[in-house]
């Protein structure tokens with residue numbers, strides 16, 4: 416028999432990760448009567464969730480009803496499957512589509528999250544269905560979640576690194592070994608301690624976009640020269656612990672790059688939201704070398720990125736004053752010089768070294784498409800409120816895809832139980848939710864579907880783990 420561990424502390428549930436998935440799990444479990452602690456390795460809580468764009472896809476929402484937009488969970492599910500190249504695990508993807516209205520309602524009425532009063536049309540979606548938090552970032556959801564944790568007296572323990580998952584003799588996960596007072600990224604810092612989890616451990620440790628060594632094992636092209644939109648702590652060690660505990664890996668090599676990021680700043684910055692909410696939906700993207708469009712600006716991220724990365728292309732998005740109404744970060748983009756404003760298309764072409772005549776021809780062709788209501792060249796979905804790009808000032812942003820999202824991760828079932836690779840059965844006592852899991856999004860995640868994914872499966876993990884006796 417193995418030696419019994421000496422526990423420093425004791426809870427019903429140990430949740431690792433303080434983003435959308437982890438906090439949702441903790442809140443649900445505490446409400447179900449379980450004692451819970453949230454562990455987070457970084458100095459500040461929230462992970463990628465806090466810095467995210469706060470965009471939430473909802474199929475069949477009150478704003479859609481107001482705008483007369485017909486939508487359904489079935490249509491969102493289909494859009495997710497098309498982007499995911501049918502690699503999505505349909506049971507999980509369907510849950511996300513079906514529960515999206517419930518998540519909107521939960522964040523509004525239970526957490527008090529505030530959203531802007533308009534819908535956004537993101538690439539790969541058939542209709543406008545994306546809500547945006549009123550403050551324009553995921554912190555608009557994370558802050559109310561942290562406030563709820565304080566209200567429910569859930570400790571959120573920072574600077575605490577998960578180092579081991581501990582199993583009892585029957586194979587049940589019964590606790591964790593951590594480093595307390597850990598100072599990222601020094602793996603030897605802090606003191607080792609064991610925390611018992613009587614009912615379960617929830618892994619909500621996010622993706623590995625910042626883990627260059629790990630991501631290169633899956634996709635050798637994603638070397639250290641390629642930037643990422645993620646927070647620095649988006650690394651793979653917790654995923655590796657889960658794999659060592661027998662979890663089934665899914666789709667680890669499907670790593671998404673964000674096509675809207677800018678070459679004129681580091682990381683996610685302020686430009687990504689500008690391109691997402693204005694440059695792509697209301698503008699066009701051209702290759703600065705030719706002045707020509709080369710892809711549907713409303714396609715899913717994988718298709719756009721693949722087209723942008725063709726050797727020597729210099730992608731620039733162009734939009735006018737009519738197209739920037741939803742661009743929450745416009746002012747900061749201009750202040751930081753990530754977006755430039757021009758009085759005429761000639762000036763814009765001159766600054767970006769775009770040949771003027773081909774650019775003018777491109778714009779004329781695009782305007783004809785708008786007049787005909789169909790983009791015959793690239794098939795961009797043309798929303799009813801699209802106008803010709805002819806109202807100064809004109810804006811441009813230089814683009815460069817950056818590593819953004821890990822579709823792959825560990826396998827869970829619809830109860831958020833982690834599945835053992837050996838027998839395809841749940842690993843007793845181990846749950847997971849959010850970006851550390853794989854399967855929901857298949858080959859490519861649609862914009863604004865990760866937040867719903869994390870909140871839905873976080874809540875499910877918390878509810879089920881709390882009832883796991």
Ligand SMILES: Cc1cc2nc3c(=O)[nH]c(=O)nc-3n(C[C@H](O)[C@H](O)[C@H](O)COP(=O)(O)OP(=O)(O)OC[C@H]3O[C@@H](n4cnc5c(N)ncnc54)[C@H](O)[C@@H]3O)c2cc1C
Nearest residue numbers: 432434436456462463464468470577621849850863865866
């Ligand atoms: C810049 C940006 C913008 C985005 N915008 C949107 C958007 O608008 N809409 C949308 O749907 N999706 C968006 N996404 C994707 C979405 O935000 C993420 O997929 C989601 O936030 C992941 O949530 P999570 O809870 O799984 O992980 P995270 O929020 O990343 O939280 C995981 C936490 O676990 C911690 N952790 C990791 N390993 C350990 C360990 N060993 N020990 C202890 N703690 C650990 C991490 O430090 C982190 O804080 C965006 C992503 C980024 C990066």
